[in-house]
Amino acid sequence: MSKNDTVQTVSKSFRILEILSLNPWQGVSEIARSLSSQKSTVYRLLNTLKKEGYIIQDNGTEKYSLSLKLFSLGANMVNNLDVTKAAQPQIIKLSKASSETIHLCTIDNAQIIYLQKVESPHSLQVKMMSRIGQSTPFYCTGVGKVLLAYQSEEMIQTYLNTTDLRRFTDHTITGKNALKAELESVRTRGYAYDDEEHEIGVRCAAAPIFNQAGTIIAALSVSGPTVRIHDGKLIEIRNLVTAAANEISAEMGYLSSMGIVRQEA
Numbered sequence: 001m002s003k004n005d006t007v008q009t010v011s012k013s014f015r016i017l018e019i020l021s022l023n024p025w026q027g028v029s030e031i032a033r034s035l036s037s038q039k040s041t042v043y044r045l046l047n048t049l050k051k052e053g054y055i056i057q058d059n060g061t062e063k064y065s066l067s068l069k070l071f072s073l074g075a076n077m078v079n080n081l082d083v084t085k086a087a088q089p090q091i092i093k094l095s096k097a098s099s100e101t102i103h104l105c106t107i108d109n110a111q112i113i114y115l116q117k118v119e120s121p122h123s124l125q126v127k128m129m130s131r132i133g134q135s136t137p138f139y140c141t142g143v144g145k146v147l148l149a150y151q152s153e154e155m156i157q158t159y160l161n162t163t164d165l166r167r168f169t170d171h172t173i174t175g176k177n178a179l180k181a182e183l184e185s186v187r188t189r190g191y192a193y194d195d196e197e198h199e200i201g202v203r204c205a206a207a208p209i210f211n212q213a214g215t216i217i218a219a220l221s222v223s224g225p226t227v228r229i230h231d232g233k234l235i236e237i238r239n240l241v242t243a244a245a246n247e248i249s250a251e252m253g254y255l256s257s258m259g260i261v262r263q264e265a
């Protein structure tokens with residue numbers, strides 16, 4: 001391909017994305033120097049990338065960084081692996097063992113999407129808002145905290161900088177420092193809880209599913225009403241869901257013991 005066959009504005013746009021991936025939160029002048037381009041040209045490209053959702057701008061410093069959109073494009077490719085099919089036997093087994101509602105979720109376009117939902121066989125069920133194909137918040141759900149916790153520090157910080165932590169219940173985490181500490185805890189212990197944080201009367205335990213590269217591709221959870229999910233029951237379903245997530249990860253080719261979630265007494 002000759003130089004004349006390329007579109008320079010497109011090439012420069014990709015270079016901006018590469019520059020920000022290596023050194024986030026740069027201003028127009030810094031990026032222009034890196035590109036050896038006019039500030040006016042770089043400013044127009046930055047505005048376009050911002051409008052399309054690929055970068056974000058800090059209102060105080062006016063500097064730029066990548067958004068979660070690029071990550072979501074990569075996640076879409078990863079999620080083309082048939083995790084739903086691989087998870088099906090474990091979901092059936094988990095449903096029978098727990099007798100509670102099962103969810104399998106992934107990330108699509110920087111949102112959590114429900115891939116599978118198996119309702120509890122109990123006559124007493126909570127009216128949960130989850131629907132197949134529907135999105136749900138990261139910060140106040142078990143699956144969301146698991147999916148977010150295993151992202152890069154840069155991606156987590158971008159999420160914290162750009163997300164309004166709206167209160168759904170009195171238990172919802174609305175402080176960014178508190179959420180960051182919670183995500184660190186999730187990574188350390190290998191599972192997450194939702195203790196009436198998204199919906200009153202609902203408790204949940206969730207665990208990550210990894211592919212052969214060690215990348216998180218999905219989250220599995222067990223949810224139920226607080227009248228049944230007392231503290232002892234919560235530990236029981238946590239151990240069930242982590243064991244099932246481990247099995248699905250192995251099915252997806254994840255062989256390393258590093259990052260595998262643990263069962264605890």
